[in-house]
Amino acid sequence: MFDSLKPQPADKILALMSAYKADPRTDKIDLGVGVYKDASGNTPVMRAVKEAERRILADQTTKAYTGLAGDPAYADAMIDLILAGSVPRARVAAVATPGGTGAIRQALELIKLASPDATAWLSNPTWPNHPSIINYLGMKSATYRYFDEATRGVDFAGLMEDLAEVAEGDVVLLHGCCHNPTGANPTPEQWDDIVELLKAKGAMPFVDIAYQGFGDGLAADAAATRLIAGAFDEVLIAASCSKNFGIYRERTGLLMAIGRDDEQVAQAQATLAFLNRQNYSFPPDHGARIVTTILTDPALRADWEAELEETRLGMLSLRQQLADELRQQSNSDRFDFLANHRGMFSRLGTSPEKVEVLRSEHGIYMVGDSRMNIAGLNAQTVPLLAKAIIAAGI
Numbered sequence: 089m090f091d092s093l094k095p096q097p098a099d100k101i102l103a104l105m106s107a108y109k110a111d112p113r114t115d116k117i118d119l120g121v122g123v124y125k126d127a128s129g130n131t132p133v134m135r136a137v138k139e140a141e142r143r144i145l146a147d148q149t150t151k152a153y154t155g156l157a158g159d160p161a162y163a164d165a166m167i168d169l170i171l172a173g174s175v176p177r178a179r180v181a182a183v184a185t186p187g188g189t190g191a192i193r194q195a196l197e198l199i200k201l202a203s204p205d206a207t208a209w210l211s212n213p214t215w216p217n218h219p220s221i222i223n224y225l226g227m228k229s230a231t232y233r234y235f236d237e238a239t240r241g242v243d244f245a246g247l248m249e250d251l252a253e254v255a256e257g258d259v260v261l262l263h264g265c266c267h268n269p270t271g272a273n274p275t276p277e278q279w280d281d282i283v284e285l286l287k288a289k290g291a292m293p294f295v296d297i298a299y300q301g302f303g304d305g306l307a308a309d310a311a312a313t314r315l316i317a318g319a320f321d322e323v324l325i326a327a328s329c330s331k332n333f334g335i336y337r338e339r340t341g342l343l344m345a346i347g348r349d350d351e352q353v354a355q356a357q358a359t360l361a362f363l364n365r366q367n368y369s370f371p372p373d374h375g376a377r378i379v380t381t382i383l384t385d386p387a388l389r390a391d392w393e394a395e396l397e398e399t400r401l402g403m404l405s406l407r408q409q410l411a412d413e414l415r416q417q418s419n420s421d422r423f424d425f426l427a428n429h430r431g432m433f434s435r436l437g438t439s440p441e442k443v444e445v446l447r448s449e450h451g452i453y454m455v456g457d458s459r460m461n462i463a464g465l466n467a468q469t470v471p472l473l474a475k476a477i478i479a480a481g482i
């Protein structure tokens with residue numbers, strides 16, 4: 089049977105991770121996979137996470153199953169963190185999932201069950217696993233323009249023109265903040281216009297929020313998601329705790345389905361629990377318990393927020409440093425956009441060939457579409473990257 093298996097397309101982010109590991113150069117720079125790194129290149133366990141784990145280890149008396157939807161306290165804490173009362177709690181069905189990817193997968197399966205012919209609209213570009221899962225599930229998809237290659241900002245006119253083609257009942261996938269891979273994000277006014285357009289079209293928003301707290305702060309990064317949650321009868325929201333709690337390998341996510349009324353919410357909740365049962369039964373608990381412990385303890389929460397804020401400000405200052413360095417080395421302001429991007433990533437806006445030159449000649453690894461993980465830099469490597477960018481003729 090296994091002889092008939094065919095090679096599957098490689099995930100370009102994960103392939104890059106392996107190529108970086110295999111590179112023997114000691115001065116190589118990893119700007120690939122979206123994992124936060126501090127100035128010494130480590131991905132630390134956050135202080136509040138360590139303390140929460142210590143408490144869990146000391147106090148946990150059982151490892152018996154939770155529920156199919158996960159621990160309800162986790163859903164409550166996360167819904168409060170992300171939605172902050174923008175929609176009544178009773179309108180939100182939610183299940184814990186293995187990471188943000190698990191939430192996306194479950195959301196797409198729910199869409200497929202409810203409306204198999206709906207088209208899912210994706211920003212062009214988007215995180216490559218979005219189209220990959222959609223194709224795997226055999227669902228219809230379309231893309232909307234997103235990135236302006238000239239300004240390296242959002243192509244808002246193009247986006248609005250393309251989303252005007254959305255049909256009633258279609259699903260529009262939006263990055264709640266810190267767009268992956270570009271780092272370019274709509275302004276609050278542009279979000280208002282997007283919401284108005286999607287409402288007029290009768291489309292359903294599906295928000296992927298994986299970097300809350302990495303852009304402009306915890307509340308500001310959730311503003312678009314909250315706006316959307318309060319504006320539509322039906323919304324899907326896939327959230328990840330991988331980055332903002334730094335618990336990547338614990339696989340901690342949440343899928344929320346906002347419904348119009350009690351009946352819809354109950355049906356969505358039952359369907360999500362069913363989908364969990366079909367795919368992996370009970371969702372992982374350890375990461376969810378860490379998150380709940382932190383979010384429900386005022387002192388731990390304050391410490392987590394403080395460390396997350398340090399992380400965010402550190403990335404912002406690296407952005408500024410890189411933009412300044414490139415301004416100096418290029419004698420132009422053409423890289424100023426880097427300081428305006430938000431989140432972990434920026435799309436440099438160059439060809440795959442030049443990205444390959446950066447890799448082969450300078451040991452600098454970024455995704456082929458020229459997405460850089462800003463957190464992979466430090467004060468010493470910023471000038472090296474700037475020099476390599478100029479030397480490569482970017």
Ligand code: LMR
Pocket residue numbers: 101120121122123215268
């Ligand atoms: C990324 O975009 O690099 C991260 O979300 C990690 C991943 O799974 O691709």
